[in-house]
């Protein structure tokens with residue numbers, strides 16, 4: 001069995017003359033919580049889309065759950081979960097309907113859907129809300145539900161693109177309890193974030209600057225290397241020289 005959840009070597013994506021992802025190489029261990037950091041426009045989403053089998057690299061190589069990103073995109077999609085701020089639950093379906101919808105897409109049987117759906121609603125304490133439209137829920141609950149739905153099929157890896165944007169630190173912390181639980185159950189977590197408190201919760205993090213990975217290590221080692229007290233300082237030391245900014 002491949003011990004690495006993700007391997008990538010020299011992964012590059014060009015849009016015309018512009019190099020959005022510039023020759024990145026790294027590995028993510030099975031069961032690891034891997035933080036993928038970078039300033040706006042650094043290339044995180046572009047890299048993540050290639051790893052999720054949603055876009056072809058221009059060059060380089062990568063495998064996700066053991067499947068090649070050039071030739072096995074469909075196998076990759078079957079073995080991962082995905083959640084982002086922009087692509088998430090249907091606001092005009094109820095909590096239950098969303099669970100049924102996504103569980104169905106992920107190939108769960110009716111029996112599994114019922115069992116897993118009830119378990120999930122109980123775990124999140126949404127018993128009173130299960131018939132409410134998702135659009136009526138507070139953002140923090142929507143995020144927890146979206147994450148739970150993204151792993152309802154117990155994927156090998158879950159990709160989270162800024163999953164906790166816009167909520168307070170306490171709610172973010174609760175979300176991270178769910179992430180730890182998923183990791184404990186054997187799911188590898190690949191997460192992008194702009195919040196440095198979240199970076200501290202990861203086993204290892206990489207920091208992208210202008211399409212390249214400029215640093216990759218545990219939060220403790222990075223702080224030591226950059227003689228920094230906090231991950232904020234590490235991030236600033238690396239990202240202040242960036243040429244790209246948000247679009």
Ligand SMILES: Nc1ncnc2c1ncn2[C@@H]1O[C@H](COP(=O)(O)OP(=O)(O)OP(=O)(O)O)[C@@H](O)[C@H]1O
Pocket residue numbers: 015018020038039040041042043044045046047244246247
């Ligand atoms: N389809 C595309 N065509 C041309 N340029 C693109 C395309 N997609 C992304 N880019 C550019 O590639 C760069 C990296 O974008 P990307 O969205 O990957 O960054 P990011 O690190 O995810 O940023 P953010 O944190 O703001 O989401 C940006 O300069 C962006 O404008």
